[in-house]
Amino acid sequence: MMPHFSIGDLSKKSGIKITTIRYYEGIGLLPVPERSQGGRRIYAQDDVRQALFIRHARELGFEIEDIRSLLALLKNPKQPCKDADLIAQKHLERINSHIASLEALREELTTMLQQCPGHESKDCQVIKTLADHSSCLHDKHG
Amino acid sequence: MMPHFSIGDLSKKSGIKITTIRYYEGIGLLPVPERSQGGRRIYAQDDVRQALFIRHARELGFEIEDIRSLLALLKNPKQPCKDADLIAQKHLERINSHIASLEALREELTTMLQQCPGHESKDCQVIKTLADHSSCLHDKHG
DNA sequence: CTAATATCTCTAGTGACTAGAGGAGCAAGG
DNA sequence: CCTTGCTCCTCTAGTCACTAGAGATATTAG
Structure with a gap:
């Protein structure tokens, strides 16, 4: 049974x-x-x-x-085993590029937060960086 | 105008x-x-x-x-600027933990691929690792 | 005036589930 | 036998952040 x-x-x-x-x-x-x-x-x-x-x-x-x-x-x-390997390999590549872009984001966010001295949001580096893309560290995040 | x-x-x-x-x-x-x-x-x-x-x-x-x-x-x-900082700070934490879990995935996928010697999928380490969770490197991926 | 392009609204689809309604099965205690 | 409470059933709709497409109208260039 x-x-x-x-x-x-x-x-x-x-x-x-x-x-x-x-x-x-x-x-x-x-x-x-x-x-x-x-x-x-x-x-x-x-x-x-x-x-x-x-x-x-x-x-x-x-x-x-x-x-x-x-x-x-x-x-x-x-x-064939390579069929599975190919899927895993492609997935690994996706993960690698995902990690790379997240690390770029982390860097920019960290910088934003470190540079932020202000008390009011008009002086806030976070807001400023978002409002002015040209001051951004990276060309591409995505 | x-x-x-x-x-x-x-x-x-x-x-x-x-x-x-x-x-x-x-x-x-x-x-x-x-x-x-x-x-x-x-x-x-x-x-x-x-x-x-x-x-x-x-x-x-x-x-x-x-x-x-x-x-x-x-x-x-x-x-207050700290409202914006708080949002960015939380977001940074999310990104950090996301990176950490992706790195764990990368490690496991890399190991799977390196150990894979076989020609047929019955010997494939990728398949084997997925089929047998106990051989997994990490307790938690998510 | 006509043809090409841009825009309009509206609906439905994506991925991978999750939540909830409203009903039925089932096991244990009285 | 009956009730209580749990598990399970189906079905629909919601999530997030868009994206795609149908079918109609507006604008512009030649």
Whole structure:
């Protein structure tokens, strides 16, 4: 007899909220589970594993579409590994450029705050910097 | 005679897309402008300044509600500067923690990719790491 | 006068959920 | 057997900050 779990069990085991589990089912990221006589979802051990996989990937910032691809690779063990590597590599690049732009923002915000001596907002460096883009440290933040 | 600008002019001068300008008007971030006889928006120099302020703040990652507060401070020069500093300070903290978690992700992704020797996805370290959360470098990514 | 371009309003879509309404299943205690 | 309280059900709508598109009108250049 295989163990089976309610949606609440799956939620606790995977750390994914119940509403989110239903949402994932709706978009096809989690399988459509069996139902009890009363119409409630019944999950198996495999579903717990898949939910954990998804949660971990989301925590790592992978997008849903990436996860869809990674799940396909997980289920087809003969698929070339480089497909997964490519997804991870692209994601790493996104993260790297995201970090770079956030660091630029941090620098500018820090400068703004350090230079701010005033008591009234008319002297405020934060306001001034925002109002006058030409005094900005960087050309591009985004 | 004050200079006046069409929405297209404002868009070019501010770097904000036309549709976004209308959206900002809708949510009260930009003022409701005068209209020409034919019903087109007419902007003044002040609006250009305000649009630039908004764009710069958005580039720095401030949320719309933050910008609303900062605009209020800009327009009331007697307001205490620390109100603006507080907003910027909070934002800086958000950015710092965002950077920290992205760096954790980067580390884990890098490790995953470096350890990946395989040819088939069943040996893929990327897939394996995602499937087995316990082998994860960090407790928390988020 | 015509053709091209700019602008208008309005609706709906994006991603990844989240919140809430209103109803039904289910287990335990009295 | 009945009630209480929890879990679960579906469905709709809201979040944020836009973006895209349809279909209509205004303005401008030639």
